[in-house]
Amino acid sequence: MAQVETKNRATSSEESRKRVCARIEEERVEFVLLWFSDIEGHLKSFAVTPSEIEDALDDGMGFDGSSITGFNAIEESDMIAIPDPETFQLMPWKEGETKVARMICDIVTPDGKPYEGDPRYVLRRALERMSSLGFDTFNVGPELEYFLFRDDKGTETLDEGGYFAMTTLDAASGLRQETVRALETMGIPIEYVHHEVGPSQHEIDMRYADALSMADHTVTYRLIVKEIAKKAGFHATFMPKPLFGENGSGMHTHQSLFKDDRNAFFDGDDKWHLSDAGKAFIAGQLRHAREISAVFAQWVNSYKRLVPGYEAP
Incomplete structure (x- = not known):
């Protein structure tokens, strides 16, 4: 994983981030899967431990965008995945199995701007256009x-x-x-x-x-x-x-x-x-x-x- 400079890129509320951290501790979650999609809709995932979650929510986690289909070329490959705390869910598990949760991420550039190739951002833009036309x-x-x-x-x-x-x-x-x-x-x-x-x-x-x-x-x-x-x-x-x-x-x-x-x-x-x-x-x-x-x-x-x-x- 790439090192991420602290810039407080979070777009979620501080309250929602604290709520997720408390839930992870309360449920004794061992790993949190961070998901996002490539441009073809394939799900991508990497896991972090609870000790990294607070920083991930505040600043995101860096990754190599050149290795993701449809993302950036290797010359400008640094990308940041920022978990959306509203998507936090425990993965289905049975007694004795490792307890795992997941959050879905928004993808941004190192300077904190939304990445235009992120399917989730493409949908957000379309919904903003819908709102501008007067629909809820x-x-x-x-x-x-x-x-x-x-x-x-x-x-x-x-x-x-x-x-x-x-x-x-x-x-x-x-x-x-x-x-x-x-x-x-x-x-x-x-x-x-x-x-x-x-x-x-x-x-x-x-x-x-x-x-x-x-x-x-x-x-x-x-x-x-x-x-x-x-x-x-x-x-x-x-x-x-x-x-x-x-x-x-x-x-x-x-x-x-x-x-x-x-x-x-x-x-x-x-x-x-x-x-x-x-x-x-x-x-x-x-x-x-x-x-x-x-x-x-x-x-x-x-x-x-x-x-x-x-x-x-």
């Missing part, structure tokens, strides 16, 4: 689908169940329940769970939340799903189209804008109950569909899913 909240509710395979060496499925299959055809109902318990332990509310259309395909739906919270929930969700599957000896994948001739996995995303605690997309007097803002929102997404696809369908495999006959797009 952008709520997001994604539906993440995934497959469970026998191992990571192939695509042997665990069952032949279909949509909403009952237990006799659903070999992983217990595993889904364990995953839900782990997610809720980490402060992620779950609405419902079920077997999806494809064999050994599953869906666990998080309750909608504001966009930044949901982004944090989603990177956590993907890790927890994979970790719980791995502990059971299986392999979970969010690959868009792992099985030829079967439905692929999508991430259908429900979206809504609120203003003064009211749904800005709703107009009771309109024929379709859509406000002008709602219509403009839909039109904007259609207008920029190609550009949006660069983010939502970023892999070659994504386009193997986007074919007629398999409920996509």
